[in-house]
Amino acid sequence: MSETLIERRARLMGPNVPTFHAEPVHLVRGEGVWLWDASGRRYLDAYNNVPHVGHCHPRVVEAIARQAATLNTHTRYLHTAILDYIERLTATLGHGLSQAIMVCTGSEANDVALRMAQAATGARGLIATDNTYHGNTSAVSQLSTRRPPIGGYPAHVRLVPAPESLTPLGGSPEAQATAFAANVARAIAELEDTGQGFAGFMLCPFFANEGFPTLPRGFLDPTVAVIRRAGGLILADEVQPGFGRLGDAFWGHERLGFAPDVVTLGKPMANGHPVGAVVTRPDIMADFRTAFGYFNTFGGNPVSAAAALATLDVLEEEGLVANARDVGAHLLARLRALRHPLLAEARGAGLFLGAEFVHPDGSPATGFAERLVEGLRLRGILTGRIGRYMNTLKIRPPLPFSRENADLLVETLDDLLARTEEPA
Amino acid sequence: MSETLIERRARLMGPNVPTFHAEPVHLVRGEGVWLWDASGRRYLDAYNNVPHVGHCHPRVVEAIARQAATLNTHTRYLHTAILDYIERLTATLGHGLSQAIMVCTGSEANDVALRMAQAATGARGLIATDNTYHGNTSAVSQLSTRRPPIGGYPAHVRLVPAPESLTPLGGSPEAQATAFAANVARAIAELEDTGQGFAGFMLCPFFANEGFPTLPRGFLDPTVAVIRRAGGLILADEVQPGFGRLGDAFWGHERLGFAPDVVTLGKPMANGHPVGAVVTRPDIMADFRTAFGYFNTFGGNPVSAAAALATLDVLEEEGLVANARDVGAHLLARLRALRHPLLAEARGAGLFLGAEFVHPDGSPATGFAERLVEGLRLRGILTGRIGRYMNTLKIRPPLPFSRENADLLVETLDDLLARTEEPA
Numbered sequence: 141m142s143e144t145l146i147e148r149r150a151r152l153m154g155p156n157v158p159t160f161h162a163e164p165v166h167l168v169r170g171e172g173v174w175l176w177d178a179s180g181r182r183y184l185d186a187y188n189n190v191p192h193v194g195h196c197h198p199r200v201v202e203a204i205a206r207q208a209a210t211l212n213t214h215t216r217y218l219h220t221a222i223l224d225y226i227e228r229l230t231a232t233l234g235h236g237l238s239q240a241i242m243v244c245t246g247s248e249a250n251d252v253a254l255r256m257a258q259a260a261t262g263a264r265g266l267i268a269t270d271n272t273y274h275g276n277t278s279a280v281s282q283l284s285t286r287r288p289p290i291g292g293y294p295a296h297v298r299l300v301p302a303p304e305s306l307t308p309l310g311g312s313p314e315a316q317a318t319a320f321a322a323n324v325a326r327a328i329a330e331l332e333d334t335g336q337g338f339a340g341f342m343l344c345p346f347f348a349n350e351g352f353p354t355l356p357r358g359f360l361d362p363t364v365a366v367i368r369r370a371g372g373l374i375l376a377d378e379v380q381p382g383f384g385r386l387g388d389a390f391w392g393h394e395r396l397g398f399a400p401d402v403v404t405l406g407k408p409m410a411n412g413h414p415v416g417a418v419v420t421r422p423d424i425m426a427d428f429r430t431a432f433g434y435f436n437t438f439g440g441n442p443v444s445a446a447a448a449l450a451t452l453d454v455l456e457e458e459g460l461v462a463n464a465r466d467v468g469a470h471l472l473a474r475l476r477a478l479r480h481p482l483l484a485e486a487r488g489a490g491l492f493l494g495a496e497f498v499h500p501d502g503s504p505a506t507g508f509a510e511r512l513v514e515g516l517r518l519r520g521i522l523t524g525r526i527g528r529y530m531n532t533l534k535i536r537p538p539l540p541f542s543r544e545n546a547d548l549l550v551e552t553l554d555d556l557l558a559r560t561e562e563p564a
Numbered sequence: 565m566s567e568t569l570i571e572r573r574a575r576l577m578g579p580n581v582p583t584f585h586a587e588p589v590h591l592v593r594g595e596g597v598w599l600w601d602a603s604g605r606r607y608l609d610a611y612n613n614v615p616h617v618g619h620c621h622p623r624v625v626e627a628i629a630r631q632a633a634t635l636n637t638h639t640r641y642l643h644t645a646i647l648d649y650i651e652r653l654t655a656t657l658g659h660g661l662s663q664a665i666m667v668c669t670g671s672e673a674n675d676v677a678l679r680m681a682q683a684a685t686g687a688r689g690l691i692a693t694d695n696t697y698h699g700n701t702s703a704v705s706q707l708s709t710r711r712p713p714i715g716g717y718p719a720h721v722r723l724v725p726a727p728e729s730l731t732p733l734g735g736s737p738e739a740q741a742t743a744f745a746a747n748v749a750r751a752i753a754e755l756e757d758t759g760q761g762f763a764g765f766m767l768c769p770f771f772a773n774e775g776f777p778t779l780p781r782g783f784l785d786p787t788v789a790v791i792r793r794a795g796g797l798i799l800a801d802e803v804q805p806g807f808g809r810l811g812d813a814f815w816g817h818e819r820l821g822f823a824p825d826v827v828t829l830g831k832p833m834a835n836g837h838p839v840g841a842v843v844t845r846p847d848i849m850a851d852f853r854t855a856f857g858y859f860n861t862f863g864g865n866p867v868s869a870a871a872a873l874a875t876l877d878v879l880e881e882e883g884l885v886a887n888a889r890d891v892g893a894h895l896l897a898r899l900r901a902l903r904h905p906l907l908a909e910a911r912g913a914g915l916f917l918g919a920e921f922v923h924p925d926g927s928p929a930t931g932f933a934e935r936l937v938e939g940l941r942l943r944g945i946l947t948g949r950i951g952r953y954m955n956t957l958k959i960r961p962p963l964p965f966s967r968e969n970a971d972l973l974v975e976t977l978d979d980l981l982a983r984t985e986e987p988a
Contacts, residue, residue: 152663152664153664154846154853156854158857165642166642170635170637201629204632208624211599211619212614212835216584218573219590222577223577226577238576248668248671248672248700258715278702279702290679291688412632412637412862413632413862432712433710436700
């Protein structure tokens with residue numbers, strides 16, 4: 141018998157290589173919000189955020205092809221594309237965030253951001269939430285509870301309880317915000333007591349991996365006050381919420397209404413080309429660049445900068461942030477109108493939406509959510525799951541997602557829910 | 565007065581961003597071994613190893629453009645390109661190195677390799693040489709003496725004296741090899757005594773950043789025996805010597821004649837597209853993948869795999885490894901025939917060559933080497949410097965470098981040397 145693709149993968153890539161779906165999809169082509177598998181079957185992509193302006197957007201492809209044919213070198217020589225990009229990027233950010241380092245991945249960006257906090261404060265201690273993922277390097281994985289680090293969590297890391305929509309830390313939004321800040325204050329005190337000191341708190345301003353609970357604007361204000369008093373930095377990992385996905389704001393921290401000291405970027409930044417960035421204020425950049433002679437061979441090369449510039453162009457010219465806002469609002473309203481005994485809440489912002497499933501006894505309906513994702517895949521729609529209990533259906537499509545795409549998703553989901561009344 | 569490019573760079577990228585040359589070159593176009601600056605001036609590229617098969621090679625550009633227009637997604641879905649690539653890549657390696665993880669940079673690759681050693685051994689301690697660079701992540705920079713880490717070197721890292729051509733550790737090659745192994749044994753004992761244990765020794769099998777001293781085949785045999793006895797892993801950072809640059813072998817470890825447990829790859833792998841890889845044996849891969857749920861969003865995506873495959877195709881079809889061997893031998897012979905009071909030694913392999921300059925009193929002629937690099941740049945040839953004292957002219961061009969290119973380089977250097985007799 142001939143070797144299957146899965147067997148060949150295990151032979152060449154090893155065991156435990158993560159895949160999506162019980163029977164992983166073998167994709168061969170993509171265009172806009174659509175993907176095709178090897179058998180010619182078409183899928184609506186309601187999951188992938190990396191192809192931010194749509195799979196294989198011709199404008200981005202052309203920018204990559206043109207620049208790759210012209211010059212691809214590194215930043216030890218001068219080139220204008222990286223400068224044009226950083227100028228465009230920082231113009232979308234306030235709070236004095238005017239300088240950037242371009243890297244190749246969100247993980248590299250977060251790895252730099254942690255060191256910026258350490259260089260700027262002279263302290264070592266870092267805080268993250270207890271249900272998150274910030275990347276795959278050794279240092280960043282020490283904050284990433286979804287993939288615990290090799291060797292365990294080190295002494296300079298503290299994790300605080302993540303906010304949750306359905307199991308709130310406290311009663312009112314104000315009480316929740318206060319409780320979150322109190323936990324951060326406690327973590328800072330522990331870091332200071334153990335001699336690590338406090339360098340910074342890295343968080344996703346949408347708490348995306350935490351299941352993006354519905355949080356009021358200003359939720360982080362008490363936490364930010366605690367961090368400022370302690371002299372630490374706020375590192376906003378905008379890899380997931382950034383670049384307009386949330387519809388009503390270009391950045392997650394803008395929507396939540398706080399001022400980060402460092403912003404990190406990755407996945408959607410160049411529509412799939414390996415590009416990331418760290419943006420910060422000149423004072424912090426100077427501290428980092430004085431402490432460490434950072435150079436990234438591929439980071440900010442002319443092709444990467446061209447791909448990132450073209451992605452910004454398409455975002456603007458096709459009005460994709462407004463599309464995320466409008467189609468997102470329509471989709472959220474339709475998700476909220478769905479009725480199913482296990483559907484506890486539909487929530488989110490722009491084109492980052494979720495539907496959380498809970499059993500009548502209040503326990504998370506994880507298996508049910510998993511069957512929904514599998515059911516949607518069998519009906520030609522790609523989605524995923526998220527949250528502490530992986531019981532929230534995650535909808536995070538490319539931004540050109542249309543009302544018709546949204547309707548197809550909701551109607552398929554509605555039909556599936558009607559046939560999946562009782563969890564097996 | 566309008567802002568210069570350098571000023572704009574400092575405004576947007578911050579201070580201390582590394583550049584080459586007293587007056588950095590503003591490049592706008594590349595083709596083969598040639599680069600053009602914004603004024604239209606042409607440079608012979610005798611330095612850059614990232615454009616391994618030549619700047620903007622049409623075959624690689626076309627592969628990137630075609631795949632970017634077809635599909636670019638991640639390894640949670642299935643795709644054949646990454647499997648085709650890993651199969652081709654591992655076929656060039658022996659020693660049971662049959663499985664790989666694709667990442668985006670050599671730094672990411674080395675960051676994974678360190679954790680593989682830790683996962684496979686259950687120990688934490690790492691060893692590197694005292695004059696090297698393995699990458700820019702937090703964990704990898706802890707081995708990188710050229711850019712010391714923020715916070716200093718941690719307790720689990722030990723550095724051993726790098727071999728040097730002109731200031732040998734001992735007399736005969738055998739004595740040097742024994743001394744090197746003894747230093748490694750001492751470092752292992754220290755790591756074990758302090759409770760860190762010994763996980764692995766990461767080294768460049770060409771000792772490229774160390775100034776690539778001339779070492780006999782088998783130089784590392786005593787060291788390898790010490791490492792094997794201690795149960796640690798040998799991590800070969802092939803980012804610089806790999807993919808045939810050394811001419812007489814496809815890999816640096818092959819040329820030196822030892823069997824690594826993990827091989828890491830980066831810069832030249834996809835001719836400038838951000839791609840890296842970690843190759844290892846199935847037992848080590850299983851240990852790593854059991855200990856840590858590694859996923860890299862951009863790593864091994866279809867475009868990256870296509871770029872890496874096309875680079876291998878060009879290497880083979882254009883016979884570039886043989887070209888590195890033949891042109892490299894010609895160039896080395898001509899460098900060795902140069903006469904100048906400060907020229908102490910020309911050395912290297914394939915198209916990775918150097919000329920070391922030393923004052924009559926035996927002190928390194930660092931400033932002289934720097935002036936040579938600047939002089940060559942003014943005459944339209946890009947080179948660099950390397951070694952502990954940065955007194956070795958580094959010649960490491962794209963592999964399509966021809967005999968004519970080599971002659972132009974040597975003749976320009978000869979003329980420059982004749983006019984630069986006395987160091988200022």
